[in-house]
Amino acid sequence: MRTLETELGGGRYYGGEALGYVDVALAPFTAWFLTYERFGGFSVAAECPALAAWAARCRAENACVAASLPEPEYVYQFVCGMRKHFGLDG
Template identity: 35%
Template sequence: MSLTLYMYIQIYVCGQKIVKTKGEDKQKAKEEMIFNMKLLETTLGNEPFFGGEAFGYLNISLISFGSWFHAFEFEDGFSIMDACPKILEWVNRCKERKSVSGALPDPKATIEYAGVLKKRIGIE
C-alpha cells in the first residue's frame, strides 16, 4: 500500500473520530489528523498537485476531504491553515477547477451535516 493511500485512510478514520467522539479521544483524533495531513503535505512538496503539474486521480481521491476541513474548523476548533497551509492552498487550487468546484458540497452544507451526525449519535 502506498504511503499516500495509507494517509488517505488515516485522514478518513481521524475525521470520523473527530465527528463522533468527545474529550480526550477527540483531541487525540485532531492530533492524528494534523500528523497525517503534515505527512500529506510532505508528499505534495512544492508541486501544485499530487503527482506534479497535472491534476490526476490521486487529487480526485483526496479532494473529497476538502469540504470537511471547514467543518472540522467550525465544529471542533482547529485551523487547517495554521497546521497545514500547503494542504489548504492545494484545496483552493483544486477548487479553481470547474469539475471540482461543481462536484464538492458547499462547506456550509458539510458543517450542517456534521451537526446532524453528532446529534444522531448523541454527541450534542
C-alpha cells in the same frame, strides 16, 4: 494532514503541475476541512498552508472538481445534525 502536505511537496498538485488521480481521490476530503477546524479547534491554513492552498486551487482551477464537491458549510451542518440525532450534542 501534515503527511499529505509533506507528500505534496512544492508541486501544484500531487502528480506535479497537472491535476491527477491522487488529487481527484483526495479532493472530496477538502469539503470536510471546515468541519475538522470547527470541531478540532484549529486552522488547516495555519497548520498546513500548502495543503490549504492545494484545496483552494483544486476548487478554483478545476470546474469539474468544484461542481462535484459539497459546500463545506453543508458538510458541517450535516455533521451537526447527525451528532444531534445520535445524542452526542445537548
